[in-house]
Amino acid sequence: MNTPEQPKWRQDFPVEWAEDHYVARREFAKFLVLGSLGLFVGSVWLWGKGLLKRNVTPEQLAVATVDEVPVGGVKLFRFPTAADPAILIRVEEQRFVAYSQKCTHLSCAVYYDAGAGSIRCPCHHGFFDPTSGRPTAGPPDRPLPQIDLLVAQGRIYAVGVR
Amino acid sequence: MKPRDLRRKQQLTAIDTSLAFILLLFAAQVWLLTAAVEADLAGNHGIGLPSLLASGFCFLLNTRLLKYILDLDKWER
Numbered sequence: 001m002n003t004p005e006q007p008k009w010r011q012d013f014p015v016e017w018a019e020d021h022y023v024a025r026r027e028f029a030k031f032l033v034l035g036s037l038g039l040f041v042g043s044v045w046l047w048g049k050g051l052l053k054r055n056v057t058p059e060q061l062a063v064a065t066v067d068e069v070p071v072g073g074v075k076l077f078r079f080p081t082a083a084d085p086a087i088l089i090r091v092e093e094q095r096f097v098a099y100s101q102k103c104t105h106l107s108c109a110v111y112y113d114a115g116a117g118s119i120r121c122p123c124h125h126g127f128f129d130p131t132s133g134r135p136t137a138g139p140p141d142r143p144l145p146q147i148d149l150l151v152a153q154g155r156i157y158a159v160g161v162r
Numbered sequence: 163m164k165p166r167d168l169r170r171k172q173q174l175t176a177i178d179t180s181l182a183f184i185l186l187l188f189a190a191q192v193w194l195l196t197a198a199v200e201a202d203l204a205g206n207h208g209i210g211l212p213s214l215l216a217s218g219f220c221f222l223l224n225t226r227l228l229k230y231i232l233d234l235d236k237w238e239r
Binding site: 019021022025028030032033035036039040043044046047049050053100104105107142145 | 173174178185191192194195198200202204206217218220221225228231
């Protein structure tokens, strides 16, 4: 704004600060609402992705033969889709268990530590009980999704996910 | 102060208040999406829909506030 006390150069080149701030804030508000739209679209995408995943009906999959996996040994496979890594563990002579290999904390791949007798997540040091899939230590607070197995004629089949 | 400048100042106050609400809603949406992504990575897909609805509500409020801001110019004429 021009006042008589201001120097001449300022009167010649006035800056309407109120006008300037008004336009800047209006543009900033537009930018934020565009960002808000982006966040909403992200939520829609996330929901759609989860919805598609839930509608997958698993088909029976031959994972391994009984002789292929020694006691304390593992076999990695993918079930129910090619995008879902899973781990088969032979915990005892006659006992096989299988879980999703995605940690229930932030989806890192877990592995079986036969020496320690636990399933471990290397990212944030999560530990799971290999016999039940329940978390025993670290940040994960939900059990690993368990894969139902069927052993028939010396072969191990994955038949469903719990 | 000229009447036009006074009006601009009033509009600035209105914009600042609206902007504060928009920022709050934006921050809430960021938090919602972060929580939903984290839950999704943990295999908990059930949280997607409530997060989507809440985020959509925030977005609707934001568009309403933006419309209010853009309409401020119309009131001047």
